[in-house]
Amino acid sequence: MGSGIAQVSAAAGYETTVVEVNQKLVDRGLGMIAKNLGRLQEKGVLTAENRAAIDARIHPSTDLAALSGCDIVIEAIIENLAEKRVVYAKLDEIVQPKSIFCSNTSSLSITEMMTATKRTDRFFGMHFFNPVPVMKLVEVVRTIASDPTVYQSTVEFAASLGKTPAQTSDRGGFIVNRLLVPYMLDAIRAFEEGVGSITDIDNGMKLGCGHPMGPFTLLDFVGLDTTYYIAGIMFDEFREKRYAAPPLLKRLVMAGWFGRKSGRGFYDYADPAAPKPLDGLLR
Ligand code: 3HC
Numbered sequence: 480m481g482s483g484i485a486q487v488s489a490a491a492g493y494e495t496t497v498v499e500v501n502q503k504l505v506d507r508g509l510g511m512i513a514k515n516l517g518r519l520q521e522k523g524v525l526t527a528e529n530r531a532a533i534d535a536r537i538h539p540s541t542d543l544a545a546l547s548g549c550d551i552v553i554e555a556i557i558e559n560l561a562e563k564r565v566v567y568a569k570l571d572e573i574v575q576p577k578s579i580f581c582s583n584t585s586s587l588s589i590t591e592m593m594t595a596t597k598r599t600d601r602f603f604g605m606h607f608f609n610p611v612p613v614m615k616l617v618e619v620v621r622t623i624a625s626d627p628t629v630y631q632s633t634v635e636f637a638a639s640l641g642k643t644p645a646q647t648s649d650r651g652g653f654i655v656n657r658l659l660v661p662y663m664l665d666a667i668r669a670f671e672e673g674v675g676s677i678t679d680i681d682n683g684m685k686l687g688c689g690h691p692m693g694p695f696t697l698l699d700f701v702g703l704d705t706t707y708y709i710a711g712i713m714f715d716e717f718r719e720k721r722y723a724a725p726p727l728l729k730r731l732v733m734a735g736w737f738g739r740k741s742g743r744g745f746y747d748y749a750d751p752a753a754p755k756p757l758d759g760l761l762r
Contacts, residue, residue, distance in 0.1 A: 480583055481555040482508035483611025486515060487537040488553075490612075491640045496538045496545050511538070515612055551636060553605055553680065555583040558644045558708060563587065564595035571596035579633055581605035585656055585705075586712040589649045589720050590622045600626040603633050606653060607642075617642040622649045651716030652709070660710055661721040663701075666694030667727050670761070676757035677745050695745035695756070699738030703745075707732045727761060 481497065485508065488495040499505040516533060519525040525533075534708035538545070543566075546552055552574055556566060567580065574580075575668045580602045582592055604620025617637040621630045637644040652660060666680055675683065681693025690697075698706055707729065713722040731737075731744060738744030739751075744755035745761070 482511040486512045487640045489533045498540050551579045567595040586709045597626040601629045602618045602700045615643050618653045651713045663694050676758050699744040703731050704737045
């Protein structure tokens, strides 16, 4: 998601510093941006001149110190509260005090992250959706400590990226995952109970309700590990059954079947153009 956020920021005209933990990951992120921009150029949406201008606005680094002069820092590291707190404590020392911090977390508590810094009044969630260059929504998450003026300017920044900001407060899953996660978990329960096949449940929501992807295609796209992790955080927060991971999801994650990115999940992606549903193995 970090590369997508960097892409939309640079495309919106902002000088964008990107920091990764090593050069290999920097190169991977830049490669994803190059692929996306190349596709837009091929389609004639982006001129070579504009593409060069976007590229020139992206400044890669492996050193957090490169972020010192940034006005806004958007963190999209691993979804681990302890690791995020370590990074934020370091950033708080490095980055100028007036700068805004935002986390792209999908479900961790913004409040628990912000207390690793001294800038609790200018610390927000800024939750993008996959694929970032395409999905139009950004959730902008305030906390009880937020400065209302700084929050509004952060909402305006999200809009300036060409996104529609949704304003929300720091509750597990914010708006979208609060609704989306139980929906995806319910699809797995329906499959477990024999309500329908993977294909029929996917077609039900795709063709019956006009969703761009059915729930199993979406689960594999988001990542089963990510969904399992988010569900766990939301279950801890609300203690409600609808956020509890169904046994089949747990088994898939334990087996390393994370969906599209690992080659197998509810579908087999040996031929990515024609994923094969794995009903037979998963029943
Ligand atoms: N990066 C950049 N652009 C991409 C892309 C990617 N990874 N994948 C697709 N695109 C672009 C294509 O270039 C194409 O652009 P065009 O319309 O200008 O030609 C457009 O998106 C449509 O792509 P395709 O024609 O190849 O395929 P689809 O029409 O099936 O669209 C999709 C692909 C946009 C991914 C669509 O299937 C979709 O909207 N799926 C649902 C995605 C979704 O629900 N995301 C949210 C997940 S939840 C989340 O992220 C939160 C987290 O916390 C869990």
